[in-house]
Amino acid sequence: xxxxxxxxxxxxxxxxxxxxxxxxxxxxxxxxxxxxxxxxxxxxxxxxxxxxxxxxxxxxxxxxxxxxxxxxxxxxxxxxxxxxxxxxxxxxxxxxxxxxxxxxxxxxxxxxxxxxxxxxxxxxxxxxxxxxxxxxxxxxxxxxxxxxxxxxxxxxxxxxxxxxxxxxxxxxxxxxxxxxxxxxxxxxxxxxxxxxxxxxxxxxxxxxxxxxxxxxxxxxxxxxxxxxxxxxxxxxxxxxxxxxxxxxxxxxxxxxxxxxxxxxxxxxxxxxxxxxxxxxxxxxxxxxxxxxxxxxxxxxxxxxxxxxxxxxxxxxxxxxxxxxxxxxxxxxxxxxxxxxxxxxxxxxxxxxxxxxxxxxxxxxxxxxxxxxxxxxxxxxxxxxxxxxxxxxxxxxxxxxxxxxxxxxxxxxxxxxxxxxxxxxxxxxxxxxxxxxxxxxxxxxxxxxxxxxx
Amino acid sequence: xxxxxxxxxxxxxxxxxxxxxxxxxxxxxxxxxxxxxxxxxxxxxxxxxxxxxxxxxxxxxxxxxxxxxxxxxxxxxxxxxxxxxxxxxxxxxxxxxxxxxxxxxxxxxxxxxxxxxxxxxxxxxxxxxxxxxxxxxxxxxxxxxxxxxxxxxxxxxxxxxxxxxxxxxxxxxxxxxxxxxxxxxxxxxxxxxxxxxxxxxxxxxxxxxxxxxxxxxxxxxxxx
Numbered sequence: 001x002x003x004x005x006x007x008x009x010x011x012x013x014x015x016x017x018x019x020x021x022x023x024x025x026x027x028x029x030x031x032x033x034x035x036x037x038x039x040x041x042x043x044x045x046x047x048x049x050x051x052x053x054x055x056x057x058x059x060x061x062x063x064x065x066x067x068x069x070x071x072x073x074x075x076x077x078x079x080x081x082x083x084x085x086x087x088x089x090x091x092x093x094x095x096x097x098x099x100x101x102x103x104x105x106x107x108x109x110x111x112x113x114x115x116x117x118x119x120x121x122x123x124x125x126x127x128x129x130x131x132x133x134x135x136x137x138x139x140x141x142x143x144x145x146x147x148x149x150x151x152x153x154x155x156x157x158x159x160x161x162x163x164x165x166x167x168x169x170x171x172x173x174x175x176x177x178x179x180x181x182x183x184x185x186x187x188x189x190x191x192x193x194x195x196x197x198x199x200x201x202x203x204x205x206x207x208x209x210x211x212x213x214x215x216x217x218x219x220x221x222x223x224x225x226x227x228x229x230x231x232x233x234x235x236x237x238x239x240x241x242x243x244x245x246x247x248x249x250x251x252x253x254x255x256x257x258x259x260x261x262x263x264x265x266x267x268x269x270x271x272x273x274x275x276x277x278x279x280x281x282x283x284x285x286x287x288x289x290x291x292x293x294x295x296x297x298x299x300x301x302x303x304x305x306x307x308x309x310x311x312x313x314x315x316x317x318x319x320x321x322x323x324x325x326x327x328x329x330x331x332x333x334x335x336x337x338x339x340x341x342x343x344x345x346x347x348x349x350x351x352x353x354x355x356x357x358x359x360x361x362x363x364x365x366x367x368x369x370x371x372x373x374x375x376x377x378x379x380x381x382x383x384x385x386x387x388x389x390x391x392x393x394x395x396x397x398x399x400x401x402x403x404x405x406x407x408x409x410x411x412x413x414x415x416x417x418x419x420x421x422x423x424x425x426x427x428x429x430x431x432x433x434x435x436x437x438x439x440x441x442x443x444x445x446x447x448x449x450x451x452x453x
Numbered sequence: 454x455x456x457x458x459x460x461x462x463x464x465x466x467x468x469x470x471x472x473x474x475x476x477x478x479x480x481x482x483x484x485x486x487x488x489x490x491x492x493x494x495x496x497x498x499x500x501x502x503x504x505x506x507x508x509x510x511x512x513x514x515x516x517x518x519x520x521x522x523x524x525x526x527x528x529x530x531x532x533x534x535x536x537x538x539x540x541x542x543x544x545x546x547x548x549x550x551x552x553x554x555x556x557x558x559x560x561x562x563x564x565x566x567x568x569x570x571x572x573x574x575x576x577x578x579x580x581x582x583x584x585x586x587x588x589x590x591x592x593x594x595x596x597x598x599x600x601x602x603x604x605x606x607x608x609x610x611x612x613x614x615x616x617x618x619x620x621x622x623x624x625x626x627x628x629x630x631x632x633x634x635x636x637x638x639x640x641x642x643x644x645x646x647x648x649x650x651x652x653x654x655x656x657x658x659x660x661x662x663x664x665x666x667x668x669x670x671x672x673x674x675x676x677x
Contacts, residue, residue: 022589127634136636186601209635
């Protein structure tokens with residue numbers, strides 16, 4: 001940064017701090033929640049009182065990072081939560097008097113350096129890499145979730161079907177309230193509808209840069225759960241809560257822009273896809289097996305990535321077919337801005353910071369190394385024999401957390417994109433989860449084997 | 454908050470007054486500085502309070518020094534001292550000692566207010582839209598509008614320059630950090646949200662200029 005840029009950034013920061021302080025006064029804010037996430041994308045944080053706000057905005061708040069999964073390295077447990085003043089937001093579901101606000105924080109070491117395990121910093125690093133190529137990365141996720149009666153009674157809250165608009169759809173009211181709260185929190189919603197399964201809903205967010213979006217997804221989950229709990233319900237983002245229903249995905253639409261121009265669009269190309277778009281897609285497809293551990297990080301994630309529930313199973317590109325891993329959603333031919341790529345593997349329970357970092361990293365790899373994109377498949381690879389798939393170069397996505405971790409553990413791309421510190425603690429944490437799952441006797445085994453054997 | 458320079462406060466009575474002032478006006482900085490104004494004084498945000506009960510000459514010198522430094526000045530004097538001191542400079546206030554803390558404070562505030570000139574709140578007004586830059590508040594027809602920080606900054610920027618057409622690129626550079634990863638489409642998203650908050654049936658403040666960017670329409674012309 002030049003000196004002028006640094007001065008401007010300092011002024012912008014000071015202005016944002018003053019905005020927060022005035023807003024706090026205006027809304028009679030008593031408590032401020034400092035938000036950040038652990039390595040799995042779980043929301044963490046602590047509260048400060050209004051008296052501490054100004055000091056904390058300027059110098060941050062120290063806390064013991066050792067208790068946060070994957071945050072502190074051995075021997076350095078003290079960390080600093082440094083609020084990002086531009087994320088100041090009053091929580092709309094709290095009472096109007098004595099209201100509560102939140103601030104997203106960057107995590108720093110005590111010496112003020114960005115922590116290399118900080119999710120926001122990891123994503124920022126990849127965004128900077130795109131920025132050096134003059135590219136801006138926009139994402140728009142479609143978040144699916146199940147609305148249940150309660151966590152103790154996990155039956156669906158309603159029995160609506162896909163796009164149902166009937167008035168007895170109790171879930172629709174809640175969805176409307178949720179959308180209103182999201183809008184109040186500065187998270188624009190593109191549209192929302194009832195999904196295929198009982199109690200399953202989808203809310204699509206309007207595209208924005210990946211860092212703001214990752215923050216928004218974290219906020220989204222809090223809002224959705226909060227609104228549900230006010231009506232006595234419960235929301236789960238578990239990737240596949242019911243054997244008899246589809247899972248909850250987080251299909252993400254994405255585009256790269258060079259200034260005002262959509263870098264994925266080329267009017268001279270027969271399918272309107274630019275070379276950049278083709279290379280980006282090729283990067284996604286080639287590296288998909290490696291990044292699946294990040295986009296689908298739970299044992300349960302792999303109960304969604306199976307045939308027959310509209311989720312991707314193979315690392316392929318399909319033109320019209322919904323079931324592919326990468327596809328080009330329908331777009332208006334006269335609107336070049338709307339051409340975009342959809343990546344369908346992530347589930348709603350991923351860590352959005354690391355997931356978007358890994359996905360963008362894979363795509364940029366394709367651009368930098370000029371990968372070639374294979375022609376889109378015209379047949380569903382599920383209907384092919386293994387040798388046919390091999391002939392078409394179709395690779396299967398990992399089918400369990402275990403196999404995903406094995407591939408991720410060897411991934412140079414992940415090591416480069418997320419950094420060794422993050423990868424180390426991520427793999428350690430996830431291998432433990434797999435080991436625990438492996439030695440657990442499941443309901444399936446009891447019902448299947450107990451009487452038979 | 455301002456800095457109050459306590460000049461000549463060596464006497465036990467003056468020390469007591471200094472203490473009282475300090476405890477009843479914690480929003481100001483009180484600094485005892487001996488008999489003259491220090492070199493590094495921030496004249497725009499300070500006031501000189503002079504009390505030299507033992508020496509008329511010291512008092513006169515201190516007043517001259519404070520006035521020369523461009524400070525709003527209050528001299529606490531015994532009534533018999535008045536004829537000996539030049540109070541011709543318009544910036545000097547005086548008050549008879551012994552001095553009451555409440556009165557002195559009131560004079561400090563008055564001197565500060567006078568020095569700062571007429572109250573000029575930084576307000577941008579267009580028709581029923583008001584942007585109060587001192588309070589970071591926006592209201593439309595008297596009703597407060599809740600904006601996020603970036604929405605506020607964007608509105609403030611274009612509303613201060615009505616009629617001018619801005620490209621998305623220019624707005625992004627002006628309103629967002631250099632370190633920002635948003636790109637120009639972010640501007641569109643924010644404009645859309647801003648419009649939904651500050652436009653109503655009668656007003657449309659932000660106009661899209663096809664293929665260029667956006668323009669703020671002063672007065673909020675009614676849409677065609």
